[in-house]
Amino acid sequence: MTGGLRVLAVDDVPAALDELCALLHDAAEVVEVAGAADPITALRMIQSDRFDAVFLDVAMPGLDGLELAALLARLSDPPVIVFVTAYDKHAVAAYGVGAVDYLLKPVRAERLADALTRVLRVLRTKDPEPVDTPAALPDAMAALPVESAGRTRYVRRNEVHYVEAHGDYVRLYTKTGVHLVRMPISRLEEYWEAAGFVRVHRSFLVALGAVRELRSDAVGGLLAHTDLGDVPVSRRHARDLREQLLHAARNGQLDRTGRG
Structure with a gap:
């Protein structure tokens, strides 16, 4: 990964999707944010473009967030998954499909920053050129x-x-x-x-x-x-x-x- 994160947010509630996209836009680690109002649209976007991470709601009509995450896990280079939901009952299942974090709504900026830190850590382990990743940031914060x-x-x-x-x-x-x-x-x-x-x-x-x-x-x-x-x-x-x-x-x- 080079530069900042390219992130896809998925939520079938327009207000919730707008709020999540705005929070991600304000995060220093994120360079680009796209939104999808349903899992099928999200799947098409992921198949046609590359995203570093996907922030997913769980309860959505048709294909829910857990099912979408399971499909994405089969990709040769899947994006990192973070769940964003109003319910904590799906946490075990979320981690079971490989999610790196599980955020409860309303999402606070501090918790979002923590989730993005986890995303970056995962991506660093996958990146063959760590020199180009944010790993160099600590010295800039002396x-x-x-x-x-x-x-x-x-x-x-x-x-x-x-x-x-x-x-x-x-x-x-x-x-x-x-x-x-x-x-x-x-x-x-x-x-x-x-x-x-x-x-x-x-x-x-x-x-x-x-x-x-x-x-x-x-x-x-x-x-x-x-x-x-x-x-x-x-x-x-x-x-x-x-x-x-x-x-x-x-x-x-x-x-x-x-x-x-």
Whole structure:
């Protein structure tokens, strides 16, 4: 894959299709969006053109989204499938036909960004020329522009101790203050994970080099202590954080924080 994503959205409800197309249009990863109001039209479009990903509703008349996905899976080079539906009861079946994500309506920009990240990861494994894929994006995000009072300041990645999600924005915690940037935390995680930032909670990323110790809170939860405060660590992320801290300590990476 070269350039941005070419995406097909499929939904038999016009308002829902328009909303999904608009969300995809606004996504930085997407270069082109097409819409289909029914699965048969979508199948014809896929047969005559190439799409990187298809965002599918499940409940549609005639051929439903699950049946269409099963047909697409038989192609020699099928598009990546993401389901978009108002019901969660089809999730198991959706993953069973190879979908990479399952979005519930109404779709939030942060969840859409997370789904697009999954799509990109799948496409990278298929791409014989990774040099031309968005894999080069993380280095381009070594500093983020922050707008304030008509001025633009660039916050360097190595100044950031941890990141907190705030809707479609993130808060960057540095020794010079807290900076608000318009970007979903899932997208920033994709850009910064190679630089030592770890997802420790649905709402937090922390720089491994900024973690001074792990602590227990008053109710037995885990906290990652930094010079700027404690960051909550969810149970699902606790083991991974411990392992990454141990690996970083063994390689001397915790001594080279360069923060503030």
